[in-house]
Amino acid sequence: MMRNKILKKIISDWYIYIVLVIFWIASSAASPFFRTTSTFSTILVSAVPIALVGLGQTFVVLSRGFDLSVGAVASLATAIASVTMHWGVCASIGSIILISLVIGAINGFGVSKLKIDSFIMTLGMMFFLTGVSLLIRPSPGGFIPTNFKKILLYHVANFPLIPFLILVLAAALGIVVLQKRRFGREIYAIGGDPESARMSGVNVDRTRIKVFIVSALSAAMAGVFISARIGSGNAEAGAPYLFDSFTAVFMGGTLVTGGVGCYRGTVASALIIASIGHILQFLGITIWYHFIVKGLLLAGVAGIQLLIVKSRKT
Amino acid sequence: MTENVKAISIKKHFPGVEVLKGVSFSLDKGKIYGLVGENGAGKSTLVKILMGIHQPEAGEILIGGKKARIKDPSQARYNYKMDTVFQERALIPQLSVAENIFLDKLEEFYDKGLINQRKLQDHAKKALREVGLDVDITLPASEFSEGEKSLIELSKALSRDPEILILDEMTAPLESSVVNNLFEIMRKMKKRGKTLVFVSHRLEEIFKICDEIIVLKDGSLEGIIDNIQEEDPILIRKKVIRMMTGTEKGLSFPEKTGLKRKGELVLSLREMTNKWLRNVSLDVRKGEIVALAGLRGQGQSNLLRTIAGLLPQQDGEVYILGRKIDIRNPKDAISNGIFYISDKRDEEELWLSHHVWLNISVASIDNRTRFGFIKRDEDKKAVEKMVSRLRIETPSLAQLVKNLSGGNRQKVVLGKYLLARPKILIVDQPAMGLDVATKGEIYHLLRRLSNEGIPTLAVLTDLEEVVNLPDRLLVMREGQIVKEFSQERMDEEELLDSYYG
Numbered sequence: 001m002m003r004n005k006i007l008k009k010i011i012s013d014w015y016i017y018i019v020l021v022i023f024w025i026a027s028s029a030a031s032p033f034f035r036t037t038s039t040f041s042t043i044l045v046s047a048v049p050i051a052l053v054g055l056g057q058t059f060v061v062l063s064r065g066f067d068l069s070v071g072a073v074a075s076l077a078t079a080i081a082s083v084t085m086h087w088g089v090c091a092s093i094g095s096i097i098l099i100s101l102v103i104g105a106i107n108g109f110g111v112s113k114l115k116i117d118s119f120i121m122t123l124g125m126m127f128f129l130t131g132v133s134l135l136i137r138p139s140p141g142g143f144i145p146t147n148f149k150k151i152l153l154y155h156v157a158n159f160p161l162i163p164f165l166i167l168v169l170a171a172a173l174g175i176v177v178l179q180k181r182r183f184g185r186e187i188y189a190i191g192g193d194p195e196s197a198r199m200s201g202v203n204v205d206r207t208r209i210k211v212f213i214v215s216a217l218s219a220a221m222a223g224v225f226i227s228a229r230i231g232s233g234n235a236e237a238g239a240p241y242l243f244d245s246f247t248a249v250f251m252g253g254t255l256v257t258g259g260v261g262c263y264r265g266t267v268a269s270a271l272i273i274a275s276i277g278h279i280l281q282f283l284g285i286t287i288w289y290h291f292i293v294k295g296l297l298l299a300g301v302a303g304i305q306l307l308i309v310k311s312r313k314t
Numbered sequence: 315m316t317e318n319v320k321a322i323s324i325k326k327h328f329p330g331v332e333v334l335k336g337v338s339f340s341l342d343k344g345k346i347y348g349l350v351g352e353n354g355a356g357k358s359t360l361v362k363i364l365m366g367i368h369q370p371e372a373g374e375i376l377i378g379g380k381k382a383r384i385k386d387p388s389q390a391r392y393n394y395k396m397d398t399v400f401q402e403r404a405l406i407p408q409l410s411v412a413e414n415i416f417l418d419k420l421e422e423f424y425d426k427g428l429i430n431q432r433k434l435q436d437h438a439k440k441a442l443r444e445v446g447l448d449v450d451i452t453l454p455a456s457e458f459s460e461g462e463k464s465l466i467e468l469s470k471a472l473s474r475d476p477e478i479l480i481l482d483e484m485t486a487p488l489e490s491s492v493v494n495n496l497f498e499i500m501r502k503m504k505k506r507g508k509t510l511v512f513v514s515h516r517l518e519e520i521f522k523i524c525d526e527i528i529v530l531k532d533g534s535l536e537g538i539i540d541n542i543q544e545e546d547p548i549l550i551r552k553k554v555i556r557m558m559t560g561t562e563k564g565l566s567f568p569e570k571t572g573l574k575r576k577g578e579l580v581l582s583l584r585e586m587t588n589k590w591l592r593n594v595s596l597d598v599r600k601g602e603i604v605a606l607a608g609l610r611g612q613g614q615s616n617l618l619r620t621i622a623g624l625l626p627q628q629d630g631e632v633y634i635l636g637r638k639i640d641i642r643n644p645k646d647a648i649s650n651g652i653f654y655i656s657d658k659r660d661e662e663e664l665w666l667s668h669h670v671w672l673n674i675s676v677a678s679i680d681n682r683t684r685f686g687f688i689k690r691d692e693d694k695k696a697v698e699k700m701v702s703r704l705r706i707e708t709p710s711l712a713q714l715v716k717n718l719s720g721g722n723r724q725k726v727v728l729g730k731y732l733l734a735r736p737k738i739l740i741v742d743q744p745a746m747g748l749d750v751a752t753k754g755e756i757y758h759l760l761r762r763l764s765n766e767g768i769p770t771l772a773v774l775t776d777l778e779e780v781v782n783l784p785d786r787l788l789v790m791r792e793g794q795i796v797k798e799f800s801q802e803r804m805d806e807e808e809l810l811d812s813y814y815g
Contacts, residue, residue, distance in 0.1 A: 176428065179429075180428035180429045181420075181427075181428065181429065182420035182421050182429070185409065185413055185417065185420055185429070186417070188406065188408055188409055189406045189409060189417055191408070192406040192407050192408040192409065193406055193407065195402070195404075196402075196403070196404040196405060196406055197406060197417075198367065198386070198387065199365070199367060199387055199398075199400055199402075199404035200387070200404050200405075200406070200414070200417045200418055200470075201386075201387045201388040201391060201417065201418030202417065202418060203386070203388070259406075259407075259408045260408055
């Protein structure tokens with residue numbers, strides 16, 4: 001009986017990793033190209049920006065919000081990187097961090113103090129930032145130092161060591177902050193019941209602002225990584241990651257309604273999403289079907305979640 | 315005795331309602347205060363103002379003789395040592411009990427920058443032992459019963475060692491043995507010189523534990539009764555109930571003519587049951603005004619809303635003119651001639667920024683159309699007739715409803731439904747918020763309608779109304795009809811007694 005309970009808990013906590021492994025086994029069986037080390041290393045590298053954008057999105061969704069500006073923030077980061085890298089890498093990344101802090105603070109201020117719905121607030125921010133990115137970088141290009149690219153994508157014998165470490169670091173940070181810090185527990189509290197959180201002495205507004213700052217910051221870091229990968233700035237490079245961030249968050253078990261979920265699931269989902277792209281490509285499926293598959297996946301995951309939430313309520 | 319808290323003419327209003335109209339009181343150290351009043355009297359708002367959840371619009375709060383600006387619950391807890399077990403439980407369902415207890419000071423359990431779960435759980439266990447609760451503190455709060463949750467909240471409050479502790483309807487879900495335990499804790503705190511405020515609907519509990527009783531009515535302080543332990547409990551009880559339900563002077567009521575007639579049965583309910591109601595059966599006959607009374611929030615309004623199809627009905631039967639009908643939604647009620655008038659007149663009944671004509675015409679417009687087009691002249695005539703029949707004072711049909719007085723607005727609502735030829739009106743507090751003269755006018759109007767064959771089932775709260783308007787009176791308590799009165803003169807003493815169990 002007891003063992004059964006523990007097993008059940010392990011499955012419910014780690015189910016997404018089981019899905020990941022099954023997916024990998026099935027894909028390897030389906031395509032010989034998939035079961036190569038180089039494929040796995042590319043998957044790992046392409047999962048990094050999804051996991052990074054998903055880090056902030058997990059925080060936001062847990063606190064009962066949405067951040068639609070994450071893709072645009074990532075794009076903006078690539079654009080800024082491509083025009084400021086000649087000042088030096090530190091200066092460039094420093095300015096990106098600073099700008100993303102401001103963006104996050106504005107989003108958070110609008111949502112908490114001005115009581116603008118997060119959907120609307122960040123939708124506006126997304127369009128605003130897309131415009132700014134296009135101003136800075138009307139067409140893809142610019143300068144990203146070769147050494148910077150090499151370091152961020154550093155491989156040891158076909159294994160992407162640095163991207164892997166980034167992934168591990170992000171996972172550790174996300175999990176520890178959410179589970180083991182007051183900030184993280186307050187995010188769950190707000191997502192669970194904002195009014196109760198307020199009565200319990202949580203500074204709801206301040207925590208919300210911090211959440212949106214984390215989101216903008218992690219999206220900007222994703223942008224930096226993307227700029228290293230594509231070797232340039234591109235005002236549209238971050239756009240696909242908005243969609244992927246939501247799929248990763250919801251597939252990872254974080255509920256649309258907030259208060260329930262974890263970052264662990266988002267990371268696994270990021271790996272699954274990255275793998276889906278590859279297997280579809282290897283199976284020779286044309287690119288427009290990728291969109292169809294991704295769209296169905298997000299709708300399906302969200303639908304299942306609503307069923308779960310409903311069944312819990314009754 | 316030293317003064318701990320002093321509130322001076324606290325005022326607060328929410329859109330459309332004045333919740334607190336200048337409430338003043340002072341609380342001493344080492345005393346337990348009962349805070350009583352009907353639902354909507356302003357108790358919870360007052361508690362929330364003390365805790366900094368709402369800000370008062372006027373007035374000030376002194377704590378320990380100094381002016382206090384309480385901006386949020388954290389300030390109340392840490393700067394002013396004031397804590398509350400809230401009526402709406404403030405536990406986060408997803409977080410563990412231990413985390414809930416220490417949510418706003420989790421960093422005290424940091425070990426190398428991370429929360430040390432063992433330390434947190436040890437402290438939580440200790441806090442729960444104080445209130446006599448022994449449960450698995452790693453489970454999320456959603457796993458616990460309402461009674462357990464309220465004890466968890468109490469332990470949360472006690473763990474901060476407050477000087478002032480407010481318990482807002484904490485005993486409602488508790489068993490009597492647990493309540494006795496709670497009283498023990500309260501007495502101990504009192505001995506240590508703390509100030510306690512005990513909000514409860516159960517007067518017996520208030521009389522048992524409190525030193526003074528603060529009575530609120532409609533947002534005003536109705537009175538403070540002190541040294542209650544030294545007085546005759548029966549007398550005190552009567553006094554408190556009278557203060558809670560008190561009344562206005564100078565109302566004029568129509569004669570209770572429904573009593574003499576034995577009219578045709580219009581509406582019958584049999585064993586109506588749902589989340590808010592238990593086995594409610596009643597009859598309303600032609601020529602009658604029947605009222606639902608009791609303390610506010612005992613199911614009266616929800617009974618009307620259930621009949622109107624606004625709340626789901628789980629069990630029971632409804633008959634109109636002897637015919638059994640099903641009410642699954644408001645449309646079913648309306649098509650059977652049951653018209654509900656909400657007590658939220660401006661929000662739920664009227665389009666304030668539209669004119670009188672539209673407001674009166676809209677509910678029955680289908681009756682005055684040809685091939686789906688409105689027959690304008692006929693519609694106008696019908697509305698004009700209604701305006702003069704009800705003596706609605708408006709310069710023209712084009713007048714916007716928001717420019718009308720409250721009484722005329724209520725008449726517009728009545729007119730709207732009368733045009734739809736109702737079989738019965740079910741009205742929540744028909745004269746609420748009106749001045750004395752207009753109230754009388756509405757009472758006479760309802761009486762006239764019932765004489766003309768449209769009976770009324772109304773929720774009434776004002777004691778004067780309850781005694782003088784209806785032919786028959788049904789007292790509700792906890793979703794049940796507990797007593798019926800149908801005398802020419804109702805006995806007030808007996809009536810008030812029936813409000814409480």
